[in-house]
Amino acid sequence: MRSRKKQWNQTLHHHFQTQKSLYLFVTVLLMMGVIFGAVLVNVLDGTQKEGLLNYLGYFFQGLRQNEIADPEIMFQHAIGDHLKTVGIMWILGISIIGMPVILILIFLKGLVVGFTVGFLVHQLSWKGFWFAFVSVVPQNLFIIPAMIIIAVLGLHFSITLVRNRLIKHRGRIYPQFVSYSLVVTMLVGSLLVAAGMEAYLSPWLMKQTVPEVGMQALKLL
Template sequence: MLKNKSWWSQTIQCHMQNQKSLYIFVSVLFMMGVIFGAIIVNTLDLNQKNGLINYLGYFFRQLKENSIAEPSIAFQHAVGDYLKTVGLIWILGLSVIGIPVILILIFIKGLVIGFTVGFLVNQLSWDGLWFACVSVAPQNLLAVPALIIVSVAGISFSLLLVRNRLIQHRGTIYPQFISFSFLATGMGLLLIIAAGIEAYASPWMMKEMIPQVSWITVPNGS
């Protein structure tokens, strides 16, 4: 077990060292998505904001009444979504035209997080920030690094394909393919843990925060 952990740790460290510039680029792109998502909140018109506030109020009501999806069902959906994303990035990494799509996926991930946190803070001020800390942050502390790692690995492998197949027309890529696949598998396992946090831990923490944001008008559900 310790040897396996050491091997995974060394593999990831070596990968991150060799792809430092790519990590900086992808991380900056993700942060740009976060910033852009937060800016979009300020461009919403009154009707759009009211619609989102009503939905947020409905969600709080469901959460307070324990009427949200069962944790096991939420876990299955979260695992499915995460593994589909990793699988898509893995497939895109095996093609020479997958790089732009991988970058778009990372940008959209940042955009969604930025918009969610930005809207909560915009409407609930400090209460919204604390609520975001328990609803958005816990699972994404694992999910975002895992997605960035597998994205960089996919971009790196795609660039390797370009060099070896389109430019040099020689060289084996099988070892790099195995390494990329193992890395994607490892990040998939990490995302399963993130899905567990999202399904089991986050709802409990969010419920504890509801009294601090209960001044929102909650619809009757009619």
């Protein structure tokens, strides 16, 4: 048992050491998306901001009156969306032309997170930051690492395909394909946890912050 654990730790260490440049690149790309999303808030015109604030007002009102979707339905939708994203990234990873699309998906993920947090902070100050923290952070603690790992594995596998097919650097593709697919399948477990947080934990946390944050949002309308 100890030998297996040691071997597993060595495998993980070797993986992160050999792929650290890809991990760094993907992480920086994600952070660039976050920064770009936060900056994008400043270019919204008055009409766009008013529309988003109206949506926030209705959302806060729905939270206060417990009119949001049933948690089971939210869980089903969340896990469905996560599985679609993972499936798309897995397919892109086994195709050479999918490399740029994987990078675009990572950037867009960062952009959405950055825009969401940036808009709430810009409009609602520190209360908006707290609301963004309880509504965005919990599930993304599992989603973002999973997406980064899948992206790196997909990019690495695509690069291996390029070496084998275009540079004639022959190697064994099938074992790497199996390893790639197994790790992606294992990461689905973390996305199940993320979906559970998104459906059950985050709504509860948001309800605790709605009275103060919601009133401040309504004053801006």
